[in-house]
Amino acid sequence: MSSSAENPTLTAEITKPSTEIATETAQSAKKITLKTSDDQIFEVEESVAMEFATVKSFFEDAPSSTDTVPLPNVPAKPFSQVIEFCKEQIKFKANPDETEKKRSNSEFVKEKTNEDLVEMIPVANYLEIKDLLDVLNQAVADRIQNRSVEYVRSFFGIDNDFTSEEEALLREEHAWAFEDVDED
């Protein structure tokens, strides 16, 4: 698996419209230029960019703008993965298929590391991509679900800053939430 962060402009490259839609107005292939917090330039198809509510409202305020849209707080690495997700989502807008969409979404998160998921969350939040945010939050919850405290700590790199006495006390206080639940 190569890192998609190495060449973000490449990952954002659009696929050529198929012959049937090639005759449509140039507008359908219009590209929007976006600049990430780490100064990477992304050129994405307008239809993809409009999935970002934040970018959409930018163009609602200035419809004829050809300016590069700055995305402060959005680094290139998670952004390229967000674009990957949105490209898939657009396909389902044209052909709604809930089963296939679910399969595609779970495929998307399955191959992502914890770091990928957690880095994408603030980006999806900033760009207001509700579907993606739900998919990511669910995926992180799934990785916490039914796991021991120790496992979750090491899996997500959470530093245990309790003293052993504090932790023991807290576990005792919360014993009622740990008891009566299945071990699996």
Added chain:
Amino acid sequence: MEDREAGLQDRLSDLPDYIIHEILCFLEINQAIQTSVLSKRWKNLWASVPDLNFNSKGFKEQTFPKFLRRVISKREDCNVRRLDVFTHLPIRLSSMEGLINYAVAHQVEDFRFVSDDVQPVYLPECGSLKALFISRYVRI
């Protein structure tokens, strides 16, 4: 997999409270409570999670209502967006009066109740409620 995660920065804990809450909303409440032991950052996060998901799995008929009461008593004084109670036990809505009154007092918007025993029950007036779903648990 484990190796790849080694030395990972703790970006999860860096997320703002309201985002961590949205993650916790996808967990059942006892799992959300267990995150309080992760670190100081997580200690009280569960107590203000907007959605409460109760599932009787692993509980007995006597211990489940007690568990519900304990969760409410430990929660911070904040609104409930969604209350979900799924029980395969014959728990009646009437035995959850405390939980329902709590949710109503905390502006619950969405209430879902699935139980093995669904009986007619008086629900208090609730202006905040947008969706109500009550169903009998069906074994397949």
